[in-house]
Amino acid sequence: MTMDDENRLHQNFEISGGDFSKAGNISTKIKEILQEIGIDSSIIRRTAIVAYEAEMNVVMYANRGNIALTLTPEQIHLELEDEGPGIKDIKLAMQEGYSTATDEMREMGFGAGMGLPNIKRNADKFEISSTAGKGTSLNIKIFLNQERKK
Amino acid sequence: MNQYFHSIRIDTEKCSGRMKCMRVCPTQAIRIRNGKATIIEERCIDCGECITVCPNGAIVPLTDPFGELSKFRHTVAIPSPALYAQFGREILPDKILSGLKKLGFDDAFDLAFTCGEVSFSIQEYLREYKGPKPLISNACPTIVRLIQVKYPGLIDQIIPINTPREIAARDIKKKKSKQYGLKEKEIGTFYLTPCPVKMISIRQPAEKGKSHLDGAISIGDIYGPLLSAMEGLEKGSYRKALESICILGIGWAMVGGICRTLRLKNSLAVSGLPEILKIFDDIERGKLRNIEFIEAYSCPQGCVGGSLTVENLYISYNKILKMIEALEYEKIKACPDIREVRKLYKQKYFFLEGKLEPRPLKPLDEDLGKAIMKRKKKEDIYETLPKIDCGACGSPTCITFAEDVVKGEAELTDCIFNLPQKFRELHQELGGILEKSFGLNLESPDGKKAKKKDTKDETKKNHRKTKA
Numbered sequence: 021m022t023m024d025d026e027n028r029l030h031q032n033f034e035i036s037g038g039d040f041s042k043a044g045n046i047s048t049k050i051k052e053i054l055q056e057i058g059i060d061s062s063i064i065r066r067t068a069i070v071a072y073e074a075e076m077n078v079v080m081y082a083n084r085g086n087i088a089l090t091l092t093p094e095q096i097h098l099e100l101e102d103e104g105p106g107i108k109d110i111k112l113a114m115q116e117g118y119s120t121a122t123d124e125m126r127e128m129g130f131g132a133g134m135g136l137p138n139i140k141r142n143a144d145k146f147e148i149s150s151t152a153g154k155g156t157s158l159n160i161k162i163f164l165n166q167e168r169k170k
Numbered sequence: 171m172n173q174y175f176h177s178i179r180i181d182t183e184k185c186s187g188r189m190k191c192m193r194v195c196p197t198q199a200i201r202i203r204n205g206k207a208t209i210i211e212e213r214c215i216d217c218g219e220c221i222t223v224c225p226n227g228a229i230v231p232l233t234d235p236f237g238e239l240s241k242f243r244h245t246v247a248i249p250s251p252a253l254y255a256q257f258g259r260e261i262l263p264d265k266i267l268s269g270l271k272k273l274g275f276d277d278a279f280d281l282a283f284t285c286g287e288v289s290f291s292i293q294e295y296l297r298e299y300k301g302p303k304p305l306i307s308n309a310c311p312t313i314v315r316l317i318q319v320k321y322p323g324l325i326d327q328i329i330p331i332n333t334p335r336e337i338a339a340r341d342i343k344k345k346k347s348k349q350y351g352l353k354e355k356e357i358g359t360f361y362l363t364p365c366p367v368k369m370i371s372i373r374q375p376a377e378k379g380k381s382h383l384d385g386a387i388s389i390g391d392i393y394g395p396l397l398s399a400m401e402g403l404e405k406g407s408y409r410k411a412l413e414s415i416c417i418l419g420i421g422w423a424m425v426g427g428i429c430r431t432l433r434l435k436n437s438l439a440v441s442g443l444p445e446i447l448k449i450f451d452d453i454e455r456g457k458l459r460n461i462e463f464i465e466a467y468s469c470p471q472g473c474v475g476g477s478l479t480v481e482n483l484y485i486s487y488n489k490i491l492k493m494i495e496a497l498e499y500e501k502i503k504a505c506p507d508i509r510e511v512r513k514l515y516k517q518k519y520f521f522l523e524g525k526l527e528p529r530p531l532k533p534l535d536e537d538l539g540k541a542i543m544k545r546k547k548k549e550d551i552y553e554t555l556p557k558i559d560c561g562a563c564g565s566p567t568c569i570t571f572a573e574d575v576v577k578g579e580a581e582l583t584d585c586i587f588n589l590p591q592k593f594r595e596l597h598q599e600l601g602g603i604l605e606k607s608f609g610l611n612l613e614s615p616d617g618k619k620a621k622k623k624d625t626k627d628e629t630k631k632n633h634r635k636t637k638a
Contacts, residue, residue, distance in 0.1 A: 027539040029546050048451055055320075056548075056573070057541040058533020065323040065454060072455035093538040138456065164538070 184228035231366035242358030255486035285419030322528030364476030379524030
């Protein structure tokens with residue numbers, strides 16, 4: 021094992037689609053990991069929002085998904101992949117206020133059409149790709165080079 | 171020296187290490203070491219949950235004894251409105267305040283009125299505020315500390331308006347010193363507290379600065395003497411007694427009491443730490459942004475549920491509700507003048523005197539790379555543990571145990587599931603000593619070979635015996 025490997029924390033989190041009762045657990049777990057390591061609280065907050073929105077997208081729309089967290093002294097890397105309907109028009113989905121959420125979801129306070137734009141706003145790097153009928157994948161990076169809190 | 175002052179002390183004579191406190195602690199601040207509970211200072215938020223569950227009464231809240239009064243030339247009792255809910259329906263605030271004076275205080279101050287003023291100024295602040303929402307009430311010092319330790323990112327959402335008890339104490343000192351020609355420090359202001367955390371908020375405010383209160387006396391301690399002091403007092407007319415109660419302020423004793431005084435479209439009142447943790451998680455994720463104001467108390471039902479109160483929390487909660495109903499029915503509005511409050515608000519009269527800073531827990535390591543490594547190690551250790559959170563190691567859960575090991579505060583063999591390994595190590599150690607000193611050879615600790623050897627020896631002995 022090289023020194024580089026030792027400095028790299030990698031963890032996978034499974035998300036099951038439709039399971040609202042556990043929604044949010046993964047972003048909480050990720051937040052706790054970052055807190056223990058001593059990441060700056062403003063970066064933690066951004067990551068928590070990104071992770072939560074990504075997690076909720078899977079819970080609301082997909083059958084199942086996976087979030088992979090890779091943490092190095094340089095960056096927080098989140099890779100999300102889901103199996104589900106995918107997004108037909110990514111450009112449209114990235115518009116604030118656009119949503120395909122059902123009335124029930126809206127009643128629960130979700131589906132304001134802010135999810136993906138919110139992720140993009142809080143990430144330093146954001147990539148999205150999707151195949152209709154198959155699923156969506158997100159590639160998100162948040163850099164840590166901002167000064168670190170003691 | 172400890173960096174943080176806490177209102178909770180463990181009496182090691184009484185502690186029998188029964189772990190109830192360790193399990194109930196919401197921030198995992200308690201460990202059992204050598205059979206006794208110990209508190210990790212940086213993690214403790216002084217919620218007092220441990221005091222309530224300890225079967226031995228070994229966790230003692232640190233409040234001031236009555237005797238402190240003699241240190242001052244003039245003393246003023248400032249009871250939390252929760253005190254008003256501790257007695258039967260016919261005992262109203264006016265009688266309670268007279269009872270306190272009979273007990274030896276030179277004066278007793280009705281805090282409900284100041285609570286009303288603070289409600290108004292919170293409303294002013296909410297009107298002007300443009301930052302991220304929701305704003306969070308700072309009435310409960312445990313909640314403020316919880317945010318400092320576990321949700322440092324939310325610190326700017328705590329309302330920077332001072333608490334009624336501090337504003338009242340500051341005002342009393344100023345006025346009384348003028349009135350009696352005394353120095354401010356000769357006037358003793360004592361808060362009658364429903365919970366131990368107010369004590370630390372006096373000795374060590376969460377914000378930078380000094381408290382204007384000189385001490386806190388537990389409602390539980392004063393209850394008995396106060397009850398007998400009130401016995402001889404004459405009962406005035408019910409309506410007249412009500413007239414002095416500020417309807418806006420009385421509700422501060424219970425959860426929802428502040429919200430009902432603010433004219434808001436969307437506010438939320440929460441009590442009890444487990445529910446509050448869920449709500450704060452949601453705020454951190456960016457949910458609940460449509461809520462303007464959150465009132466949160468670590469004690470269930472708010473201050474009436476404090477661990478130093480006497481009456482059952484649901485009964486006292488109900489009593490406050492009934493009092494508010496009566497005031498509304500009688501159309502009594504002993505209420506601060508909003509124009510006066512606005513004037514003072516503009517002069518910054520109500521604002522916190524110092525800044526609130528976060529105090530996040532120390533990371534696993536100061537070096538980011540090493541911290542990542544240690545976090546990985548923690549996960550690896552956790553994977554080898556039984557994950558039943560038995561607590562026998564002295565840490566509340568398997569995951570906190572893994573963390574304690576990584577930090578070097580616990581040994582892997584403290585886990586009873588690792589005991590066989592510990593025995594093996596001890597056996598090897600013992601074997602080494604025996605071999606060195608006596609040339610004896612202990613073999614594997616599994617017992618199989620040793621037993622065989624035993625039987626062999628036994629047969630040899632028997633053999634010799636028969637020979638003899």
